[in-house]
């Protein structure tokens with residue numbers, strides 16, 4: 001143990017003797033570790049965010065639609081476009097199912113709209129949905145001011161609207177939006193409620209840029225979509241699988257699918273969105289590891305180079321140490337420890353930079369970031385691994401020097 | 411009489427340089443007893459350093475036998491040689507060979523580091539060694555903050571600290587002015603008086619004359635072996651058979 005501490009002390013000493021050169025040498029290792037940690041911090045941050053942000057739906061809710069679940073891969077949109085629409089009648093039929101508590105039948109022309117008052121207009125466009133009252137439960141809407149749509153609003157086709165917080169901010173910067181008039185495609189609606197702010201998806205896409213209208217009024221003002229989104233809320237979170245079974249069976253029957261035919265609709269829960277993200281995260285992780293392996297390789301070669309230079313410069317010193325009784329294994333250990341210390345130092349600097357960068361990005365731009373301990377351990381371990389691997393050859397060269405020859409070198 | 415501390419028996423060291431054989435040492439034999447002070451003299455290129463490197467176990471002979479404190483050095487592997495150097499040999503070099511970045515104390519501790527002694531004992535012994543060469547108040551100076559004579563004292567302290575059975579010095583005054591050289595010689599004389607076994611290479615007749623015994627080399631052979639006073643000038647002394 002004394003031996004190791006002495007060796008370590010010697011290593012630190014030589015690093016201190018040449019701080020700038022040591023630092024430059026470490027650049028590869030620093031970049032490698034910084035990349036690992038930064039990428040992992042961002043991915044981990046995303047993961048945490050995704051789990052909460054992608055909870056677009058209520059706890060026990062799932063969505064049934066003609067389109068495949070939101071994903072990150074390529075989708076054959078033409079094939080899905082040919083599917084028959086989900087009708088209002090099919091949606092209504094789901095209400096009777098034993099494990100279904102709510103069915104939110106949503107009119108959405110998938111066409112962002114501009115909402116205006118006499119003075120202002122929303123600049124980023126807004127998603128406008130024609131809804132039934134179940135929309136509130138299916139989409140986990142919390143009302144901030146006023147109220148949500150009522151059965152009467154829907155039945156009478158009242159021109160009323162519940163707006164998201166972004167819309168309220170844009171149109172009524174002075175506040176007090178309730179009772180005010182907004183226009184969608186020139187048709188006036190009265191604001192009866194403002195939803196509590198829900199934030200954004202991964203700091204990018206706001207979840208508060210929407211307006212919900214009674215579907216009856218929606219169809220008058222914006223036109224009648226053929227297709228619908230169905231937000232289904234099960235009787236409890238545990239009942240979701242049963243509710244899905246019932247819904248799938250009912251829809252297959254209503255849509256006249258033959259027993260072995262594929263479903264001509266899709267459904268997804270919050271969980272399935274998260275799983276899609278996990279796949280993406282793994283992909284990003286693999287790509288990052290590739291980049292880092294490359295950076296560590298470059299860094300390792302840098303370490304090897306500097307250690308070879310160091311052995312040459314310190315040939316005399318090596319000779320003296322041998323003359324004083326250092327065994328060859330001791331010289332080997334000294335240089336290996338030096339290389340590992342050097343690269344570990346680079347790893348630490350890299351981790352600090354990477355974590356600092358990720359957290360800075362979080363603070364400045366709001367990108368989610370969280371530094372996982374395992375990423376720190378991974379970078380430090382791989383940095384010292386690179387030092388060990390690439391430090392062995394120079395160290396072996398040092399240990400094989402002839403003491404008399406070495407001392408003659410100046 | 412007890413067995414000699416050192417027995418050199420027809421020690422031979424040849425180099426091949428550019429296809430040509432250089433007989434740096436060509437069958438050198440002598441004994442050194444404990445407590446002796448021996449000077450090795452001879453012209454430049456006569457083989458003095460080559461001999462010292464063999465005696466210091468830094469190099470191995472091409473032929474011949476070298477026995478140090480009962481150990482036949484020729485039979486030893488690298489690690490055993492390193493341990494032997496560490497325990498039995500104290501080496502002082504013409505160019506001091508101190509580690510530039512280490513303090514005097516750290517330099518002196520080094521042999522004890524390789525002996526695996528605990529930090530505290532190392533420090534105490536290194537301090538004692540530095541005090542014994544008159545450097546009690548220079549322990550934390552680095553070599554470039556010391557004069558030539560002081561550096562050589564550090565080197566001597568480093569050679570002494572492990573209590574080796576023999577102290578070897580290759581032209582220890584070669585890089586010093588004559589007055590500083592004289593101080594170092596007095597230090598050696600003092601060490602001799604305290605019972606240390608010393609072998610030192612010099613080409614200064616004045617220094618050799620002070621040694622009780624001198625061995626004169628020429629072209630890798632022993633030209634004479636006798637009292638330093640007689641051998642200080644070229645050609646003196648008895649030539650071994």
Ligand SMILES: Nc1ncnc2c1ncn2[C@@H]1O[C@H](COP(=O)(O)OP(=O)(O)O)[C@@H](O)[C@H]1O
Nearest residue numbers: 425427432434453454455456457458459460461
């Ligand atoms: N490593 C070596 N390779 C080749 N020749 C050497 C080597 N070391 C010493 N010699 C030769 O051996 C002879 C003795 O050298 P050395 O022992 O250094 O002499 P001295 O120390 O007496 O001046 C010289 O001719 C020198 O050139």
Ligand SMILES: [Mg+2]
Nearest residue numbers: 458459460580
């Ligand atoms: Mg010489």
